Amino acid sequence: MRRFSQEDGIDSSYIFRMSQDRLGYLYVSTRRSTYFYSGKRFYPIRALNFAGAASLVAIVRPMPDGRVLVIQGQNIYLSISATSARISPNVLVFQHLFVKGLQQIRNIFVDNEDIFVLDSSGLHSCVLNPRYNLGCNPTPLFAHRRENVYQNGYRTYVALHGEASLRDLSGRIIFRAPFGMQHPQPSPGPSDQVPYFTDGKTLISLNDVGRFSATPLNWPIEFPLGGARATFAEGWGDTKIFFDGDSLRSFNGAFWSYLNHDLSREQDILFAFIDRNRQVWTAQDLVELDKLVGWGDLENLEPQHIRYVWSVLPFSGYQLLFSGQGMYPVDKHVIGSALRDGNYYFALKDSGHSFWAPVDDQFLLHCEVERTSSHCDRQIALDRVVALALSRRSHLLWIASDAGIYSLGEAVQAQPKPIHGRDGKTVSQMARTLALRADDTPWAVIGTSLYRRDADGAWVSVLTEWPNAKDFIPMAMTFSSRDDLWIGGIRAKNGLMHLVLDGNRISRIEQIGADRVGSELIFSLLWDKRHRLWVGTENGLAVYNGLEWIRMTRDDGLLSSNINQQGLSEDEDGSIWVATSRGVSHLLHPERLFERQTLDPVFIRVALGDHLLPEKAVPFSRDPLVVTLGTLNTALANTTYFRYRLEGVDQNWITTTTGEIRYNFVPPGHSRLVVQALNDNRNLISPPITLEIRMQRPWWTTWPLIMLYTLSVVALPYAFTHLRFRYLLKRQHRLEALVDERTIEMRAAQHALEQQARQDGLTRLMNRRTAEASVSRLLERLSRLDVRSSTRFATLALLDVDHFKSINDTFGHVIGDEILAGIGARLLRAKHQEEIIGRYGGEEFLIVIQGDFAAARARIATLLGTLSDVPFETKIGTLSVGCSAGIARMSPEEAWSDALERADQALYKAKIAGRGRIVVSERDLDDEGYPD
Structure with missing residues (x-):
């Protein structure tokens, strides 16, 4: 749900009604003004906000021909022209209609091309003549009867008092209710109601x-x-x-x-x-x-009493919701009482109403469930189960956990059995994820390699090095066919890979980038019954139907763009459940994501300087051309942007996400501004719309003056040469004086540039190059100290702002920059002279402290406290941020990049562990108890 406020151009007074014209413009009437929606924000309709109209609520009634009727107080207005891609409601010109013979006007209605006015005596048919006189029949259509009048699209209906039926304006009954009670009569206020x-x-x-x-x-x-x-x-x-x-x-x-x-x-x-x-x-x-x-395509569940929702398991007619507080039934989007307590991450159905589910990172439960009750008959101790797969042929349950891959038979007494390799030894490395091939052969990521189970039961390695990144960590995998395997994960530029198999070997690997799935971080994969691949990322949802990729984010209605691991599931009716960090989104009609839509770009406002640009030739002007664009597709407006090109000026397309275009100068003559709307999430490009700009040429470019210029070139060379010589002599003396002045200025500018080259412009800290050079000098200085000196070592920390992308997505990059600048200011104030603190990139900061490891670690914790303990003041108010840090010990004997890599790995562990903490690299943690 998106909420609009004064920042979006609309006032917060009473909002009474909305309407939409033939082209697609939305109109909103409030107590103070009348607005239209551009797809990005609201704009007042200039012609309807005249002096004295502030207290009059307007009723906007679009007509089938595209023109707009407006009733404001006792006055009725009609736009002279219809709205179009070039003519927005902002530039409509309204003509006052003269009405005679009616009493107090209450409303106006349109029935196809006919106009009807409702006054205190009833509903009257009216005829508009070319002179903008509205002639109305003084006798109401339904004399001596009280009626309720309703507008539905371009048709008008009437319900007579005491009847449970609906009539058209000819009096014919078009619907009769089977019971005698009609809803209460509409109030005479300015709101519309549908019967x-x-x-x-x-x-x-x-x-x-x-x-x-x-x-x-x-x-x-x-x-x-x-x-x-x-x-x-x-x-x-x-x-x-x-x-x-x-x-x-x-x-x-x-x-x-x-x-x-x-x-x-x-x-x-x-x-x-x-x-x-x-x-x-x-x-x-x-x-x-x-x-x-x-609305109508997805529904959201926002549990107010459940803190973390991890996944949804659909059953016939109801669902189970798995959360950090327990397992809950969901019936018709109503969450019931908890069936069981505990931290339930996900589950796998085995048959009927039974399922397997890992609980509390300690156990694997087998349970049977009804709508309001559950019973668990098996409990197996296993640490952190991350994936499950059930073989329908062998009836084996395959389990991926931190301890490795296990198989579990269906017998009640069966216990998990570890897998073994070709050499007969147990494969006990941590398993990341697993999936079953069409022939029920399990494939899994174990450690950092891809394995499969051979026909003799031994597990063999298929892929040991990932082509997208050596540090790639798979998080999910699924088969879309016997020979198509999809693997998604993190810590790689291309987080999704498509492996094409030829028998038991990999014939080809295709890397899928963030330009198609929306993010580098892939947490969840699902192949549904309608042969679509669903990809859950930290930046929304992507789906592939074999032809194109479509993306969804919070702007498209998802509760959150951060999709949980194992957070995707398919219901029996083909709908898709999406578990996010804020709740659950239910895609009722996934097929609608691939419906082709039109983006409908429009020109909201076109101005030359301070005046609107008319659709005719204008006198020459050096005023800037300012164009505001909009889109009439309200569903995709938030993710739609524009590209434009002024023919004869721009060689390439220029993009704008705000819809604002500005040219400081437009050449005289005939120019064409070509605009298209684009939506990358839906792979849409609109047909171009064109703005014709006709500007008269200036008087000094007319033919008589051109002839005069030609004669001047012939007659004036001598005079010009003589004057030029005298001018050059004076200029030579002036330049000699300026050389000394400019030399002083250049030296000052050089000093300022050197200072800028060393500092980060936003945080005023060292930039990355300066910080790296400072660390290298520090290590060189430490190498000359006594090997027994405690000051011969240094501690390196990588600090990262938690959820910084969410701050940018929620509040905008301007607020994010304020946070980064505030962090830099606090670190500068707290920095000791011998410490190295610099911005390493994005929201990452590098800290290097010489001396005892324990003291340095405490010092780093103090610096983090200065950032996390006190909220930051921003334009939107105070914001609290959390920080995570990974630290590593550094000595002159090793390359400092090795310590940086260990600190980066420790920072990643801090993120995985929940953020807001300091994690020491594993090697330095082992050495922590030894003296320096």
Whole structure:
């Protein structure tokens, strides 16, 4: 869910209504103003925010021809032109319509091309003439009857008082409810409502194509609904939204559920609006505009009482949720009471309602479960099980753990058996992950190598060196066919590999980069029944259908972009469960990810200097050209960017993520600005839109003046040469005086450049090159000391800011830079003269301290405390950051890069162990107790 505030261009006063025109522009009416949405932010409609209109709530009614009707107070306006890719609502010109013979105007409606006005006496049909006079029939359509009037798309419907039916404007009944209770009459306020009928047990509502459907209501409802509060229902296809006066619920075609935690509480909600990209808009407590991204395609579970959710195991009609606090049943997106306590990471179904699950990094349990109960009949002691696979032929359970690979028979008394190699010896290295081939042959990553089980039961090595990086650590693997193996992991630039097999050997390895899956860190893989590969990363979800890669992130509706290891699972209906660091996202219709969409780029504002650029030739000007772009695809707006090119000026495309374009000068004549919208997550490029710029040539480039210039070239050479000679003599003396002045300035500038070459511009610490040179000089100086001296050694630390990418993703790179600058300032204040502290890259810092190892380690802990104990002041408020560090001991006898590598490995262990800590490298930890 994305929430919009004043930073996004919209005020926080009461939000009453929304509408969408033929092209796709969204309009929002608040108590203070009327806005339209560009896909990036909101802009006020300039023509509707005139003096005295601040207290008038506008009703925006789009017409089928693309023009826009607006009622503001007792005045009705009509845009002269329709919106287009070149004409946004920001530049619409409105004509006041003169209306006679009506009483107090309440609303305006459109039925196909016809206009109807609702006043205090009823609904009147009106005709618009070319002079912008709106002639209305003084006799209401339904005389002597009270009616409720509803707008649905470009059709208008009427429900007469006392009838449980809906009529068109000809009076014909188009739907009659099977029960006699109609929903409460709409208030005369400025909000729109779609007609629906209910008796408190069944909801009959209208969807986007004008069809009624009945849906059971499975929660107790106080009827009649609402009381003093508004109630409403909206629908799209077989999905619905219903507000019963207390809370907002969504129907996904199978059952009702809350849209999210914020919308489940009791509150005032006046409307919900479903745009043409199936995005739901609503206003919490009337003042907070929200967009529910991905409604109808995915649903999110945000457990408020469960701290860590690791994975979901689907069963027929319900699911099990595995978390750090226990195992919970999930029925229709409602989380029940815990079935068992403990830290449950993931599970593997073996048959029916039974499964295997590792618990607390100590045991492997076999349990049977029903919706509200569970029973575990086997418990096997095994440390940190990371993967499971069940052979359907041999009925062996294959277990990957820190102690290695084990097989377990189905007999109750069976115990795990370790595997052995070709030499008959037990293979006891730590296992990373495993998967079964189509012939039930297990393959696994053991230690740093890829193994398979041979026909005689021995395990043989298949791959010992990873082509993407020597330090690559596999985290997940799966087969998509007998000869296609996918392996994902971390610590490599290309974190996903596709291994093509030829029998039992590898014939080809394809490396999949972050440009296709969205990240270098791969945590989870899933091959589903519809032959799609799902990839869970720390930057979202990627899916491959054999033809193209599609990506999803939090901007597309996921609760979080950080996908858990073993966090992907497929339900029996083909939907996909995605466990993230913040909860669970359920992809109800994965196939929709591959539906082709249009990005619909538009020009929001085109200005030359301070004035809007008209669609005709303008006088020559040196004012800058400023263009604001937008996209009408509200579902993909957050991940869409633009590229543009001014023909005759730009040779290559220029990209912008903000949608802002600026040219300081536009050449006279006819120019064309070509723009395209792009979305890398969905592999979309829009057709180009073009801005025609016609600028008159300046007067000094006209033909008479060109002739005068030619004559001047012939007549003035002598005078010019004479004046030039005198000028050069004066210039020579002036230059001689300037040489001395410039020499002094250049020396000062050289000194400043030398200072910049040594410092990091953001943190004011040593940059990487200076820090490395300082360490080399320190080691050279230490090598000359007595070998028995305790000061002959130094301690090297690599410090990393925890979750720094999340800070950038959540608050932006500007806030991230503020944090880095604050870290540099604190380290400079705390730094001792003999210490080496520098920025090593990104959010990593290098610290080198000479002397006793224990004292240096304590000093490093003190420096970390100065960063973690006190929050940083930023533009958005205070932010607390955590830091992790890996340290290694350094002596003059070894290359300092070796100590740096050990410190980097220790830093990685600190990250894996939970961050916010200092970890000593294993070799230095072993030497820690010995004297220097």
